[in-house]
Amino acid sequence: MIDQDRIIKVNIDEEMKSSYIDYSMSVIVSRALPDVRDGFKPVHRRVLFGMNELGNNSDKPYKKSARIVGEVMGKYHPHGDSSIYGTLVRMAQHWSMRYPLVDGQGNFGSVDGDSPAAMRYTEARLRKLSEDMLVDINKDTVDFQLNFDDTLKEPTVLPSRIPNLLVNGSSGIAVGMATNMAPHNLSEVVDATIAYIDNNDIEISEILKYIKAPDFPTGGIIYGYAGVKEAFETGRGRIVVRSKVEIETDAQGREKIVINEIPYQVNKVELIKAVVALVEDKKVEGIAHINDESDREGMRIVVDVKRDANSSVVLNKLFKYTALQSSFSVNNIALVHGRPRMLNVKDLIHYFVEHRHEVVIRRTRFELGEAEKRAHLLEGFMIILDNLDEAIQIIRDSKTPDEARTRLMERFGLSEIQSRAIVEMRLRQLTGMEQDKLRAEYEEVMKLIAHLKEILEKIELRMQIIKDELLEVKAKYGDARRTQIVYSSEEFNPEDFYADDEMIITISHLGYIKRTALSEFRAQGRGGVGSKGSDSRDEDFIEYIYPASMHNTMLFFTSKGKCYWLKVYDIPEGSKNSKGRAIQNMLNIDNDDKVNAFIRVKGLNDPEYTKSHYLIFATKNGVIKKTSLEAYSRPRQNGVNAITIREDDQVIQVRLTDGNSEVLMANRNGRAIRFHESKVREMGRTATGVRGMTLDEDGEDELVGMICVNKEDNENIMVVSQQGYGKRTLLDEVDDEGNLMLDENGETIPVYRVTNRGGKGVKTMNITDKTGKLVTIKNVTDENDLMIINKSGITIRLKVADFRVMGRATQGVRLINLEKRNDEIASVCKVLSENEEEVVEETEVSAVPVTDAVVGETETDVQTETEEQVEE
Numbered sequence: 120m121i122d123q124d125r126i127i128k129v130n131i132d133e134e135m136k137s138s139y140i141d142y143s144m145s146v147i148v149s150r151a152l153p154d155v156r157d158g159f160k161p162v163h164r165r166v167l168f169g170m171n172e173l174g175n176n177s178d179k180p181y182k183k184s185a186r187i188v189g190e191v192m193g194k195y196h197p198h199g200d201s202s203i204y205g206t207l208v209r210m211a212q213h214w215s216m217r218y219p220l221v222d223g224q225g226n227f228g229s230v231d232g233d234s235p236a237a238m239r240y241t242e243a244r245l246r247k248l249s250e251d252m253l254v255d256i257n258k259d260t261v262d263f264q265l266n267f268d269d270t271l272k273e274p275t276v277l278p279s280r281i282p283n284l285l286v287n288g289s290s291g292i293a294v295g296m297a298t299n300m301a302p303h304n305l306s307e308v309v310d311a312t313i314a315y316i317d318n319n320d321i322e323i324s325e326i327l328k329y330i331k332a333p334d335f336p337t338g339g340i341i342y343g344y345a346g347v348k349e350a351f352e353t354g355r356g357r358i359v360v361r362s363k364v365e366i367e368t369d370a371q372g373r374e375k376i377v378i379n380e381i382p383y384q385v386n387k388v389e390l391i392k393a394v395v396a397l398v399e400d401k402k403v404e405g406i407a408h409i410n411d412e413s414d415r416e417g418m419r420i421v422v423d424v425k426r427d428a429n430s431s432v433v434l435n436k437l438f439k440y441t442a443l444q445s446s447f448s449v450n451n452i453a454l455v456h457g458r459p460r461m462l463n464v465k466d467l468i469h470y471f472v473e474h475r476h477e478v479v480i481r482r483t484r485f486e487l488g489e490a491e492k493r494a495h496l497l498e499g500f501m502i503i504l505d506n507l508d509e510a511i512q513i514i515r516d517s518k519t520p521d522e523a524r525t526r527l528m529e530r531f532g533l534s535e536i537q538s539r540a541i542v543e544m545r546l547r548q549l550t551g552m553e554q555d556k557l558r559a560e561y562e563e564v565m566k567l568i569a570h571l572k573e574i575l576e577k578i579e580l581r582m583q584i585i586k587d588e589l590l591e592v593k594a595k596y597g598d599a600r601r602t603q604i605v606y607s608s609e610e611f612n613p614e615d616f617y618a619d620d621e622m623i624i625t626i627s628h629l630g631y632i633k634r635t636a637l638s639e640f641r642a643q644g645r646g647g648v649g650s651k652g653s654d655s656r657d658e659d660f661i662e663y664i665y666p667a668s669m670h671n672t673m674l675f676f677t678s679k680g681k682c683y684w685l686k687v688y689d690i691p692e693g694s695k696n697s698k699g700r701a702i703q704n705m706l707n708i709d710n711d712d713k714v715n716a717f718i719r720v721k722g723l724n725d726p727e728y729t730k731s732h733y734l735i736f737a738t739k740n741g742v743i744k745k746t747s748l749e750a751y752s753r754p755r756q757n758g759v760n761a762i763t764i765r766e767d768d769q770v771i772q773v774r775l776t777d778g779n780s781e782v783l784m785a786n787r788n789g790r791a792i793r794f795h796e797s798k799v800r801e802m803g804r805t806a807t808g809v810r811g812m813t814l815d816e817d818g819e820d821e822l823v824g825m826i827c828v829n830k831e832d833n834e835n836i837m838v839v840s841q842q843g844y845g846k847r848t849l850l851d852e853v854d855d856e857g858n859l860m861l862d863e864n865g866e867t868i869p870v871y872r873v874t875n876r877g878g879k880g881v882k883t884m885n886i887t888d889k890t891g892k893l894v895t896i897k898n899v900t901d902e903n904d905l906m907i908i909n910k911s912g913i914t915i916r917l918k919v920a921d922f923r924v925m926g927r928a929t930q931g932v933r934l935i936n937l938e939k940r941n942d943e944i945a946s947v948c949k950v951l952s953e954n955e956e957e958v959v960e961e962t963e964v965s966a967v968p969v970t971d972a973v974v975g976e977t978e979t980d981v982q983t984e985t986e987e988q989v990e991e
Contacts, residue, residue, distance in 0.1 A: 158284030499537025744808030
């Protein structure tokens with residue numbers, strides 16, 4: 120029997136175990152798991168390296184994808200073109216990679232799951248980001264290994280200035296294990312890495328202050344923080360991701376659910392099909408139609424909600440039954456020194472910094488070696504330049520170059536390398552200018568050598584280099600977060616994650632609410648025409664505008680006398696020109712009721728604060744009620760009854776006081792009454808109240824506003840009429856220096872006479888056909904600005920200091936030019952102006968409802984001392 124025909128008997132169990140272990144290790148190490156240092160699997164690394172070797176850089180023309188695939192497959196990755204082209208395509212997809220690594224030209228697929236064009240049709244090149252992962256690869260910064268046929272060398276890892284594993288994440292299924300790593304924001308990762316370099320003992324809780332959460336390329340909203348925290352601490356966790364959704368209302372009053380962003384790795388077409396299937400199976404009712412209106416500007420999936428359906432209920436069902444809300448299971452397994460390991464966020468940063476440290480050391484050693492080689496040559500040149508005539512004579516007398524090198528080495532003590540370079544030196548280098556250049560170059564090289572040696576000696580310098588390079592990467596490629604975070608209140612205090620910024624809250628006539636940064640509104644001169652403040656259809660307009668800060672608690676009061684609670688950061692944010700969201704979708708308000716007043720407080724958990732402060736209510740019919748804030752300190756989801764309202768009445772104003780304020784109430788016909796709040800006794804939460812001001816019996820008069828003032832605040836009274844006229848008036852008489860004037864009894868001389876409640880009051884503005892009826896009354900100072908919005912949505916911001924103080928019975932001056940003949944003032948709000956940064960001043964601001972103006976005769980100063988009690 121010849122040797123080739125011999126049969127070796129082996130145990131099948133042992134052979135299967137051995138072969139399967141070999142296969143498993145090959146899959147784990149060489150296919151499915153990324154390296155913790157550069158974040159790449161071998162195929163990704165080979166594609167980028169192959170493109171770099173091909174000269175396919177970001178500043179060069181695109182090359183056909185087939186050319187790139189052939190280069191990589193023939194030299195480094197002999198596993199078929201489909202795997203290589205699939206990798207190339209994914210690295211070019213902006214919805215797959217948080218920071219794409221390949222610049223693709225042509226059809227590279229879509230978020231709908233469409234396949235890319237064949238590789239003979241598409242073209243690609245490296246992005247600058249990828250080039251920063253390959254920089255210094257030729258400076259002996261990483262180890263190389265032989266390729267599959269031992270003819271070429273390929274890198275075992277890339278130098279990678281970018282912490283790619285954290286930034287772009289990775290996923291793969293090996294044998295017996297899998298990895299699924301989330302992408303993160305580059306700027307946040309760089310900040311966290313620098314913080315780790317500064318303090319290697321940094322806790323993960325501190326890292327969370329830099330890297331807030333994963334940042335997916337498709338945006339969306341991370342809903343709840345427990346999974347994020349667990350993933351950062353242990354390397355495993357389940358992160359719930361929701362689509363970014365807005366609820367819009369069309370011209371016919373029908374609501375639409377508009378989906379602008381979907382969770383990471385969700386197929387848009389499959390998502391729409393799932394919604395359609397739910398409607399057909401009648402698992403979700405209330406959907407009339409679904410349409411994909413996405414274009415090159417962005418994603419837009421529109422779900423039309425039926426008239427009788429609640430959009431919030433429909434949306435919650437979609438979250439429950441479709442991928443509109445999905446979870447991302449983090450499983451941070453990567454290769455560490457060739458072995459798979461589960462890693463937390465600190466481990467990932469540690470191994471990246473360790474890798475970069477090694478790269479910096481190896482690069483410095485390489486550069487030092489090159490510098491020393493050059494210095495060695497330059498030293499030889501310097502010796503020859505000092506003995507130039509003799510050296511030239513030796514070369515001339517030599518019969519061969521080898522003899523010349525030998526004689527130079529013997530005569531001047533040169534090395535073979537030096538003598539060879541001298542013999543090959545060009546004659547032009549012997550000119551005086553060139554000699555000076557060589558000496559200057561030698562000095563520079565010696566300085567460089569000293570610097571490189573210092574880097575190798577001091578770890579502080581090496582770490583500083585790593586930090587500087589990271590900051591450079593952040594400056595070049597850093598961007599804002601795409602994925603928002605909603606922190607669950609039971610896990611964290613949400614206020615810890617929201618800056619206490621000043622906001623403007625606007626509510627439209629049809630009940631749409633939003634919050635907008637105060638900085639979006641700019642100050643203008645008196646009499647300007649204003650700027651567009653909101654997009655709304657013809658039958659809607661901005662009716663109320665309030666200042667507030669993000670950490671405030673809002674107590675909403677409806678016209679029917681109910682109270683609701685809401686944090687400002689829970690109010691949806693919108694631009695100055697956006698419409699907002701219907702309050703009915705946020706609060707459980709009756710269809711025939713609407714919010715028209717609120718109180719802003721820092722919190723309701725301090726008994727001392729709530730028991731020492733009061734809420735004063737004013738109604739359209741002139742009723743006033745005073746109740747302790749403590750009665751409203753226990754929020755309920757469905758609200759509570761704040762005041763008992765008669766059938767023909769409604770709440771128009773609510774104020775927060777400390778028990779020492781004076782109350783001013785004003786009516787449409789231009790009169791105001793002033794009395795101390797002690798004249799109104801404290802009542803229970805459900806009481807009706809007592810008479811605050813007696814209105815005219817013309818059937819059209821009503822209360823338009825109520826303010827509470829303290830004498831020590833030195834505030835003026837500001838009133839505004841429907842046609843854009845306004846003025847400010849003193850509360851009490853002052854002298855030329857601004858000091859309060861006293862009568863013979865030492866009492867202040869009032870401009871607005873202090874009386875008991877229930878009277879008709881005195882004139883606060885001379886109402887004429889030109890001015891229109893009174894709209895609002897405010898207490899202001901020179902530091903205040905007025906923000907005015909009219910029914911057509913035009914906004915203007917005015918400085919109160921621009922208006923001189925006028926008499927109580929005067930007409931005032933024009934505040935805003937009404938462009939439309941039938942336009943009217945809708946709402947007025949005051950804010951505090953400090954230099955160029957406006958900050959909200961009021962602790963509470965309430966709405967002033969606008970009604971149709973009726974021109975007619977008005978009374979002059981009238982004062983009655985009635986004490987008519989309203990039934991409680």
